[in-house]
Amino acid sequence: MNSPVRAFEPNPFFVREAKGARIYDVDGREYVDYVMGYGPLLFGHANERIISRVKEAIERGTLYGAPTEAEVELAKRIKRFYPSIEMVRLVNSGTEATMHAIRLARGFTGRKKIIKFEGCFHGSHDSVLVKAGSGALTFGVPSSSGVLEDAAKHTLVSRYNDINMTEEIARKNRDDLAAIIVEPVMANSGLIPPDMEFLRGLRGIADELGCVLIFDEVVTGFRLAPGGAQEYYGIRADLTTLGKVLGGGFPIAAFGGREEIMRNISPSGKVYQAGTFSGNPVSVAAALAVTEMINNEVYLRLREYGRKLVSAIKEIIEDRNLIATVNHVESMFQIFFAERVGTYEEALSSDRERFANYFRRMLEKGVFVPPSQFETCFISTAHSDEEMRITIEAVDDALKAAR
Ligand SMILES: Cc1ncc(COP(=O)(O)O)c(C=O)c1O
Numbered sequence: 525m526n527s528p529v530r531a532f533e534p535n536p537f538f539v540r541e542a543k544g545a546r547i548y549d550v551d552g553r554e555y556v557d558y559v560m561g562y563g564p565l566l567f568g569h570a571n572e573r574i575i576s577r578v579k580e581a582i583e584r585g586t587l588y589g590a591p592t593e594a595e596v597e598l599a600k601r602i603k604r605f606y607p608s609i610e611m612v613r614l615v616n617s618g619t620e621a622t623m624h625a626i627r628l629a630r631g632f633t634g635r636k637k638i639i640k641f642e643g644c645f646h647g648s649h650d651s652v653l654v655k656a657g658s659g660a661l662t663f664g665v666p667s668s669s670g671v672l673e674d675a676a677k678h679t680l681v682s683r684y685n686d687i688n689m690t691e692e693i694a695r696k697n698r699d700d701l702a703a704i705i706v707e708p709v710m711a712n713s714g715l716i717p718p719d720m721e722f723l724r725g726l727r728g729i730a731d732e733l734g735c736v737l738i739f740d741e742v743v744t745g746f747r748l749a750p751g752g753a754q755e756y757y758g759i760r761a762d763l764t765t766l767g768k769v770l771g772g773g774f775p776i777a778a779f780g781g782r783e784e785i786m787r788n789i790s791p792s793g794k795v796y797q798a799g800t801f802s803g804n805p806v807s808v809a810a811a812l813a814v815t816e817m818i819n820n821e822v823y824l825r826l827r828e829y830g831r832k833l834v835s836a837i838k839e840i841i842e843d844r845n846l847i848a849t850v851n852h853v854e855s856m857f858q859i860f861f862a863e864r865v866g867t868y869e870e871a872l873s874s875d876r877e878r879f880a881n882y883f884r885r886m887l888e889k890g891v892f893v894p895p896s897q898f899e900t901c902f903i904s905t906a907h908s909d910e911e912m913r914i915t916i917e918a919v920d921d922a923l924k925a926a927r
Pocket of ligand 1: 562616617619620645646712740743
């Protein structure tokens with residue numbers, strides 16, 4: 525495996541190719557895909573517009589080590605979609621984006637500590653690999669070995685959706701709190717939607733204490749709405765990280781925000797950040813194609829598919845009287861084998877053995893959902909009525925198998 529979340533027992537299938545909402549393995553099996561590259565493929569696999577723009581770009585060279593007009597155009601588009609982003613820097617992965625956003629927040633405020641939330645995942649760098657979600661949770665490494673205590677001690681951990689606890693931690697550390705980093709929808713411990721009071725409360729704390737509010741929109745950016753969770757929930761972050769959907773399957777990510785903060789990045793400021801491949805013309809071409817396809821219609825379509833599918837799953841659960849629940853936000857959903865899951869603790873206490881049975885059965889029925897309970901299913905615009913039919917049939921069967 526080149527990323528641990530791809531591993532499952534007895535062994536994962538190996539991919540031959542993928543198109544639209546389907547993925548094909550080397551043994552000739554076909555699956556309806558809800559992993560969708562763990563989120564980036566809002567427009568499905570091998571989207572023609574993205575492929576064609578990428579082909580054109582490759583012909584003109586793959587890396588220049590000098591800026592291009594296309595990067596500036598992409599930055600302008602990101603700013604248009606995200607009004608809180610006044611300046612933006614392109615990087616290659618979500619991990620880089622959050623790592624540099626945190627360094628920038630520290631450089632800007634001159635403070636050391638950050639608050640993160642248990643179960644949130646912000647990539648695999650030291651200061652956020654503390655009580656992290658996704659693979660770090662699945663594989664039981666809540667604080668990775670190799671992360672120095674000296675690095676982790678500046679990361680304070682609070683409870684997601686618990687604004688009182690967060691206020692208390694923040695105020696206790698008011699003089700040394702550089703940033704609060706949060707997934708506006710927690711998508712790395714299964715799927716846990718935010719309470720509005722919680723998100724608004726974080727904005728309030730950041731304003732009160734002069735620390736930087738970082739919305740990690742690597743998953744939610746361009747997924748919940750054209751302007752991500754900030755548009756969807758009507759809350760403005762100081763810094764935002766984007767990745768996944770932005771590149772439509774190519775490695776590109778970004779961090780950006782208030783100009784006053786962003787000006788501190790090198791070369792105009794003293795916070796160092798650099799990358800050989802940053803803003804590379806092939807990924808930028810893919811991102812330009814993605815941003816051209818973003819419009820309200822896309823989100824209406826995704827919403828409709830999500831609502832129909834999730835209400836069908838809920839009906840199956842009710843009809844069969846199963847102890848199971850579905851969490852759902854627009855084009856993201858996840859099934860848990862528990863009465864309800866509104867918190868990270870509840871996600872942890874759901875029945876993972878039943879989830880593993882459900883996963884295996886779904887795969888046998890030709891539907892690929894993330895193998896881990898602590899990931900999220902993603903719908904793309906390539907999912908149509910036929911995929912819906914196959915999925916509902918598979919869920920019906922798999923929920924029986926998971927009893
Ligand atoms: C919310 C969030 N932030 C950051 C990351 C890290 O992104 P990447 O895997 O591109 O480094 C992820 C990855 O899943 C994520 O879900």
